[in-house]
Amino acid sequence: MAIALGIDLGTTNSCAAVATPTGVEFILGQRAERVHPSVVAFPSSGGVVVGQDAKRYRLTEPQHVIHSAKRFIGQNIRAPLVQLALTGIRYKVVEGPNQQPIVVVRDRRMTMPEISSHVLLHLKRCGERQLGTSVTDAVITVPANFTDAQRTATKEAGRLAGLSVMRLINEPTAAALAYGFGRNQDQLICVFDFGGGTFDVSILRIKGEVFEVLASDGDFFLGGDDLDRALAEVLAAECNRILRFDPRQHPVLMMKLMMGAEAIKCHLSDNDAAEGEIDGIDLPNGQTGSLPFSLNRAQFEELINGYVNRTIEVTKQVLAQAKLSARDISDVLCVGGSTRIPAVRNRLAEVFKKQPNISINPDEVVAQGAAIQAGSLSGSIIQGSGMGTRDAVVTEAHSPLIHGGARAQGPLARPVLLDVNPSTLSIQTAGGYAEHLLDKNSPIPIERTRVFTTARDHQTRVEIDCCRGESRRYAENEPLGTLVLENLEAKRRGDLKIEVCFRVDADGILHVSAMDPDSGNRQEAALQVIGAPTQEGA
Amino acid sequence: MGGSTRTEVLLWAQRVVAKRAAPAHEILELKVDSSAEDAQAAFHKIARIAHPDLHRNGMTPEELEMVTSAYGIAAGAYQTFRNQSMMTTRMKPLKPEDLAAAAMGNKPAASAVGPTSPTATPPTGVPIPSAGANQQMNSRALVYYRKAEIALRRGDVKGALLQLKMAIAADPSSTFLRTALAEVDAELRKGG
Numbered sequence: 055m056a057i058a059l060g061i062d063l064g065t066t067n068s069c070a071a072v073a074t075p076t077g078v079e080f081i082l083g084q085r086a087e088r089v090h091p092s093v094v095a096f097p098s099s100g101g102v103v104v105g106q107d108a109k110r111y112r113l114t115e116p117q118h119v120i121h122s123a124k125r126f127i128g129q130n131i132r133a134p135l136v137q138l139a140l141t142g143i144r145y146k147v148v149e150g151p152n153q154q155p156i157v158v159v160r161d162r163r164m165t166m167p168e169i170s171s172h173v174l175l176h177l178k179r180c181g182e183r184q185l186g187t188s189v190t191d192a193v194i195t196v197p198a199n200f201t202d203a204q205r206t207a208t209k210e211a212g213r214l215a216g217l218s219v220m221r222l223i224n225e226p227t228a229a230a231l232a233y234g235f236g237r238n239q240d241q242l243i244c245v246f247d248f249g250g251g252t253f254d255v256s257i258l259r260i261k262g263e264v265f266e267v268l269a270s271d272g273d274f275f276l277g278g279d280d281l282d283r284a285l286a287e288v289l290a291a292e293c294n295r296i297l298r299f300d301p302r303q304h305p306v307l308m309m310k311l312m313m314g315a316e317a318i319k320c321h322l323s324d325n326d327a328a329e330g331e332i333d334g335i336d337l338p339n340g341q342t343g344s345l346p347f348s349l350n351r352a353q354f355e356e357l358i359n360g361y362v363n364r365t366i367e368v369t370k371q372v373l374a375q376a377k378l379s380a381r382d383i384s385d386v387l388c389v390g391g392s393t394r395i396p397a398v399r400n401r402l403a404e405v406f407k408k409q410p411n412i413s414i415n416p417d418e419v420v421a422q423g424a425a426i427q428a429g430s431l432s433g434s435i436i437q438g439s440g441m442g443t444r445d446a447v448v449t450e451a452h453s454p455l456i457h458g459g460a461r462a463q464g465p466l467a468r469p470v471l472l473d474v475n476p477s478t479l480s481i482q483t484a485g486g487y488a489e490h491l492l493d494k495n496s497p498i499p500i501e502r503t504r505v506f507t508t509a510r511d512h513q514t515r516v517e518i519d520c521c522r523g524e525s526r527r528y529a530e531n532e533p534l535g536t537l538v539l540e541n542l543e544a545k546r547r548g549d550l551k552i553e554v555c556f557r558v559d560a561d562g563i564l565h566v567s568a569m570d571p572d573s574g575n576r577q578e579a580a581l582q583v584i585g586a587p588t589q590e591g592a
Numbered sequence: 593m594g595g596s597t598r599t600e601v602l603l604w605a606q607r608v609v610a611k612r613a614a615p616a617h618e619i620l621e622l623k624v625d626s627s628a629e630d631a632q633a634a635f636h637k638i639a640r641i642a643h644p645d646l647h648r649n650g651m652t653p654e655e656l657e658m659v660t661s662a663y664g665i666a667a668g669a670y671q672t673f674r675n676q677s678m679m680t681t682r683m684k685p686l687k688p689e690d691l692a693a694a695a696m697g698n699k700p701a702a703s704a705v706g707p708t709s710p711t712a713t714p715p716t717g718v719p720i721p722s723a724g725a726n727q728q729m730n731s732r733a734l735v736y737y738r739k740a741e742i743a744l745r746r747g748d749v750k751g752a753l754l755q756l757k758m759a760i761a762a763d764p765s766s767t768f769l770r771t772a773l774a775e776v777d778a779e780l781r782k783g784g
Contacts, residue, residue: 221645264636431645468646470639496671497635499644501664503612557664560644 058191058220058432059181060424062228063170063208065124065251065277067391068092069421070177072185073429078232078422081181089417090180094172095119096159104176116144116309118159120169122279125251127166128200128207131155135275142283144305167207171214178215192217193428195420197252198224199272199476201522202534202564209561220431222561225249226256227267227473228423229389233414234260235426235469241384242268244373246402246410247420248365249390251277255369257376257383263467267474269376269495271368278319278392281358285315288357289332289347297335297343307335318347322354323394355397366401375495386410389419430468472497475558482519482528484509491556494524498562503555505571512544516552518568539568541575598650601642605662616669627747631673638666728768733759737769740776749780 059081062069067089070081080088083105095108096118103111111119122143129136130153140147140155150156150165157164174192181189196208205222212219223231226245233243240261247254254272258265289311294300301307314332321328333344355362373380386402388410393399402410474495480488483506491502508516516539523531542550551572557565569576608619617626620634644660651659729737736759743751756773763769 261636264639266632266636431648433649467640470643470645472639493671493675497667499660499664500667500671501661502668557661559660 056191056432057181057185057187057189058193058428058434059177059189059217060228060421060426060428061174061177061192061194062225062421062424063124063173063194063196063211064092064249064420065122066092066279067250067417068173068177069418070181071418071421071425072181073425073434078425080418080421081177081184083180090173090177091121092124092170092173093119093121094123094169096162102172104172112309112313113306116305117146120145120157120159122251123157123166123169123173125275126155127170127211128204129155129166130203139275142279144309167211167214170208170211174211174215174217178217190216190218191220191428191432193221193223193424193431194219195225195228195424196222196562197247197272197274198226198254198256198267198270198474199252199274200224200562201476201532202562205561205563209563219561221427223424223427223471224254224256224267224270224473224562225252225420226254226270226389227258227265227471228421228427229387229414229419230256230258230260230265230423231426231469231471232419232423233385233387233411234258234265235423238262242378242382243385243387244369244383244406245387245389246365246369246393247272247389248392248398249277250392251275251279253277253365253368253390255365255372257372257378264470264472266472266497267495268378269372270474270476271372271375273364273368276361276364278316278390280361281319281392281395282312282315284357284361285319285354286311289315289345292347293335293345297337297345299335299337299343301335310334314347318349319354319395322349322351323396326351351396358395358397362395362397362401365398366405369402369405380406387414387419388412389414389416391417426469427471473560473562474498475500475562477522478524479520479522479534479556479558479564480528480531481506481554482521486528488521488523488526488528488531491554492558496558498558499560501555501557503553506552506554507548508542508545508550508552509547511547513547513550514542514544515540516542516568518552518554518566520564520566534564537566537568539570539575542570543573598647601647601659602651602655604638604642605659608662608665609658612665616672619666619669620673625747626673627745628673628676629745630747631670635666635670638663642666729759729763729766733763733766733769736762737772740772744776749776752776753780 057072059070059072069089071078072081082088083090085106087106090105091109093105093108095103095111097103097111098115098118108119125139126136126147131147131149132153136155146158147155148158150163155166157166157169178189192212194208194212196205200208208222209219226247229245229247230243237260243258243260245256245258252272252274253276254270256270257268259268286308290301290308293311301311310332318328327348327350329348331344331346333342335343335345337343383406386406386408388399388402393410393416399410399412475492475498476494478490478494479492480490483489489504491504492500518537518539519528520534520537521528521531522534525531539552551570553569553571555567555569557567559565567576611618616631617624620631620638622630622634642659642663644656644663647656647659736755740752740755740759743755753773753776756769756776760766760769760773
């Protein structure tokens with residue numbers, strides 16, 4: 055039977071799993087690792103290397119190692135935040151058709167979905183090797199605040215990897231599913247997802263098998279990478295002071311400092327101080343120097359304080375959007391590697407007046423939830439025909455369900471995920487206003503129809519400009535695209551009716567159609583979103 | 593929509609698609625004066641039975657499209673209810689520890705309840721100041737007060753009024769309860 059993988063396609067790391075009647079089986083890499091770096095290398099020696107092996111090339115040929123592709127997928131390269139993120143990478147990115155970012159490695163031009171498809175293909179192959187069967191379907195997770203274009207591009211990556219993407223689900227929702235599946239309780243939880251590249255907070259109500267997202271928000275450009283970079287900048291300044299050499303112009307050296315910073319960050323999560331030296335620094339005079347460092351936890355916390363404040367601020371906003379107070383939340387789930395930082399956990403405990411739940415593995419829980427959803431959609435976990443007996447024993451790969459498997463509690467109801475739309479979707483009306491059709495945090499899939507009229511006499515053509523964002527002014531929102539309705543009957547202004555229907559599907563992708571109900575003249579179009587990958591690609 | 597057979601789901605979807613332009617409560621098959629909680633319960637019921645994910649394998653593409661559309665319309669109607677901030681949104685959910693704390697006479701930690709953001713729309717109904725209710729009355733009165741909350745959540749204003757009067761009888765000194773009574777009374781007169 056067809057196997058459906060649940061895939062957490064992360065900025066820095068990815069993780070894949072398959073649901074079985076007793077739990078979740080993780081897809082292991084060649085070294086039996088559950089977590090696969092989302093790194094794709096195109097080494098000079100030829101070929102494509104993905105995952106742990108690709109990371110090795112970071113020091114020898116950083117310009118050929120593509121990491122953090124998730125930061126650019128489905129993005130408009132001209133967006134200021136994208137430009138800022140581009141300053142932090144060492145490979146070459148240029149503007150392609152439809153303002154999409156294109157990676158250039160030697161003479162190859164590749165779209166961001168192509169890069170991500172290499173990671174997905176790697177996971178698919180690891181899965182096939184491990185399970186001994188072909189893998190054709192997948193549920194892929196995306197940050198809750200991913201836009202339309204980013205979601206479309208992620209689906210495209212799945213398609214390029216030969217996977218039929220059954221569903222895109224939001225990462226915090228997946229985590230909540232892994233946490234609450236089979237628990238059969240009524241509770242309000244907060245999922246705090248602070249990963250390598252993105253930050254999301256969702257408030258969910260879990261009631262039996264129904265997982266309802268009440269509110270969700272986040273910051274797409276905030277993650278562990280930013281903390282590493284802040285620390286690497288400090289190390290660079292130290293390097294300049296001690297070794298009298300500024301490494302900022304040297305990609306290889308900065309990469310080395312970033313890796314050092316990441317190691318120091320992780321060390322400080324378990325220890326009060328980090329001391330040592332980073333060696334192998336090539337100096338301009340041909341010698342190799344080493345950079346001593348000494349940092350304690352308080353200094354590090356001060357350095358990252360601004361970032362942590364931002365996450366707490368967003369968390370409070372989301373609570374307000376859900377019209378709840380911190381006391382109503384019965385459990386706070388920590389998801390994503392950056393929640394291992396004690397300062398983050400302490401601040402969360404302060405806000406919620408209780409210790410966050412750290413019993414789940416922050417790196418694996420999202421893939422686990424995706425696997426449960428994949429198993430549910432393909433019917434394998436519910437009918438109990440999943441993996442059969444191979445998971446009777448707990449292996450390197452197998453993790454039991456957080457609250458016991460199906461066998462412990464009788465048949466499990468299929469989980470029903472009620473996710474939400476991450477931002478308000480509007481159309482432009484006369485005077486440059488944005489008329490909101492679908493609110494932020496509306497349950498999806500959703501469909502809303504509104505009737506509009508013409509602004510001028512004898513208008514035979516209307517352009518429907520769609521945008522996303524919370525502002526009442528169209529120009530202050532992010533434009534999504536324009537739908538044109540033509541050959542309308544010439545009528546006095548206000549006499550013509552135009553029905554505009556906004557539909558957001560279960561993947562969170564918007565479909566807009568417009569109709570003149572009197573003539574039945576219907577125009578439907580998928581919006582060509584700026585920055586989205588085009589079929590022609592690079 | 594009692595059962596969950598395929599035919600019943602399809603009939604439901606047909607009904608909803610046919611009345612897509614109807615007011616939210618009609619789409620959710622609710623009474624005019626239903627609360628946000630009623631809408632949530634109705635929508636959860638729809639989700640458990642008619643969510644398109646549950647019918648991926650058992651329907652033709654056309655049927656699935658209709659169910660998806662009907663589900664989307666119902667979601668839109670539910671969102672309308674969520675937006676209209678109901679009278680109960682400011683009420684703190686009843687928690688066992690609150691009652692236990694009240695029964696033991698403990699002073700629970702005070703905390704701000706209700707919309708913390710100035711952007712939240714003010715509720716149109718009864719603004720019962722639920723914050724620290726258990727510090728505002730004795731434990732016997734609190735039991736009646738909680739019953740009043742439950743009645744309000746059901747939309748039973750008269751029942752709530754009765755329970756509030758019982759609460760005042762149990763703790764005549766509580767000004768908090770008298771304020772709440774006045775507010776519910778005003779609501780009843782406005783509504784009736």
